[in-house]
Amino acid sequence: MRGLLASSIGVTCAAALVLPLTPTAAAAITRPAPTAEAATRPTERSTPGHTESLPLTTLPTTRATPSTPTVPDQGVSRRGVHRFSLVGVVWDDPDTELHGWVRVRTRATATGTWSDWQDIETHNAEHAADPDTAERTSGRVRGSTAPLWVGDSDAVEVRVRVDQAQGPYATPLPTGLRLELVDPGRTAEPLLPTTRPAIQAVAAPHDAPANTMTAETAAASAANTELAPMGVMEIPALTPDQTRHELFTLRGTELTEEQRAKPYIGPRPRIVTRRGWGANESWREKKFVYTKKVKAAFVHHTASGNGYKCSQAPSVIRGIYRYHVLSMGWRDIGYNFIVDKCGNIYEGRAGGVAKPVLGAHTLGFNTHSMGIALLGSHASSKPSGAAVKAVARLTAWKLGLFGANPRGKTYLKSGGGNLYAKGRNVRLNVISGHRDGFATECPGLQLYRKLGTTRTTAAELQGR
Template sequence: MNRVLAGLGAFSLIVAGALAAPPVVQAAPKPVVTSENDVELGDFAKPKPEVMRAEGLPDGAPLSTDGMVTKTAKPPTLRLTRTNLKPFSMVGVTWQYDSAVDGVSVAVRTKSGASEWSTWQAEGLDDAADDQPDQRGGSAPIWTGPADAIEVAVSTVSGAAPRDLRLALIDPGTSPADADDSLATPAVSEQVPEVVPARAEKGIRGSAPMPRIYRRQSWGADPRMMTWKPTYSPMVKAVAFHHTVNSNTYTAAEVPAIIRGIYHYHAITHKWGDIGYNALVDRFGRIWEGRAGGVNRAVIGAHAGGFNYETSGIAMIGDFATANLPQLMKNAAAAFIAWKLSMYHVSPNSTATLTGGPNTLYSARVTVKVPTVFPHRQTSNTDCPGEGGMRALPGIRYQALHRIH
């Protein structure tokens, strides 16, 4: 832990006005192969034979925070229980993409072998990539940990009912790098050249050093899964702040597998071609490279449907619907945000004008003013980044601003 703290506090010197990169972690030797087992659920009007349609959820199963806006006490729900499955660690439900589908809650509980059922977890809609052909709509992914049995309840609470529903059971695979202690002691130095912004916004003129970022190879990204060629904005005007809605008690060794699961779900299941977030931060204060294309460039992500252009998406690994962010996580998020925005002379404590949509919040293309570090819920119909994330944002903005010199 001390080594992680030291890593977050180690900054490079600013030489001749350019940002020098700090040491970058050593790459894992091989990409990790992930796999997926799909179970067809059918439609709400015609569920598959083993799927039961009911009014209301199973006892103890919650609606997602997004789904709680419903005024229906017993929303139409598809329910399925399956045991003796191929082992998996992450799940999600997808459906034929339809922008009219705007209120779906997915609740799951799992078990492994003879163990007891886990507590229920619930999640709402994941956002969409911009203009990605053949993409599927769906819930955000849910990290369950190793399991071989599942009970799932899919409720439609508003908007059009989704069609062609499929339950995705994802095995993120394993790698010796998952429990590699060297992840805490980066040893390989890589110089990342400064990217000169195409234009500068009014704002700060200082710069912040690049924090230590664990590259895609470190979490075992398999490049063969990518069907998306990196595309770029001329600059980054704002950073969208997310949470991934995973357990908050994961171990340091589980983080690469969690990211691989999200990668598979975004790239393969959703058909976005790559992981949606530009960066992810774990509870131990480590920053991980997400979407491919260069950590120091304005890569267009798939994290805030309709508003991916000229934004960067950073996701906190955990569920902060109510919980508070750990201090190490807030420190790391502020370090990344300060570095990313200062490259384009954008203040972390200002506002930006974005044009985007349509998406889950806007029925047509709109121009909106947002904070330069804005919560995902401000541009999409979602609770993300949760109330804990909302409470953390003012302090993160303030800390990011004061990291810029």
């Protein structure tokens, strides 16, 4: 997710983060180790979660700082806070970039020990709604870093510094910098039921206005897999024959005789619904926004770190959802689907897993595409085989619903970005990495290198 122009920002300033503590400050943040009673105390089965928002202030220069910064550092000094598991920084103007770095350290609730300093990905603007869309121009959207998963914590310290390589004319830090500490809460229900019968698909109209859901569409969708009815924890996997039946039911009138005779589509994989990962549906906007079709899939990583267990993935997703909507001001979580390192697939933005839901994942290319994000960071860490296979299964099915060949090319019209001017028709791989549509390091080099394998596997699953 880091913009390519910022990739030269390294660890040369790491020494500046070894900040000495006064005895008074050290005493203020020290607490006893958890007692045996506390360690065994049962936790609440369901808690709503919260976000603590702290304004960043100018930090004093310390002996550890090799030279006086051109622009003073901002941050939050060590302090105890409410429990949280995910952290990010937001600011007022979404069109302003943070040219510099953000580093954070946190104290684990379970052990009382402080983490090492961790970098938070600062270039997050390319994961956004397209320019001139209602979501982008709502007046609620803020600039932001990527979110970072740090695990259950109860104290924090953060420092933000401009890129000193800019010299005496360094770009000031954005205005209104705030530290967002997100507690994703806990859900009372298990992630998934042990068994669940397949849900019969019901055809829904696709010619509704692109920015609303008609009453007829809502009625048809209430009983169908496209909208995952209330209470459903997962959409089950289907066999190839069942998937073809689903295709004919959903899009049969649009298929040619040749497509009906030999439909190229992979079997539908199991998908954990929003209910399954515990989405609070009161946060997002109620209306759904659709594009006309899905011609391409953009693969991302969330840049939120790899230090989560697969059992924690729903919590991480709830944290990202809360950050996207309540901290960044988006209408819903940005990605259409999320995949964890164990290969579990999760429904992202609401509106129906089989529908062409308009996301906010690839600035300039959200129309006629879908965004799939691997939960983690993959600049230097290889994605798991299970996650790569899950992306292949998901794209073989979803692209197959719209007749797209995973090994093929397609044209998308740019909505505006830093690689392609607005209105330009761009030839892209049907399965592309985020960096193919925007100058960014996302989805990370190690994941990007796996896309060739993903395309081949997805095409084979479609029977090509």
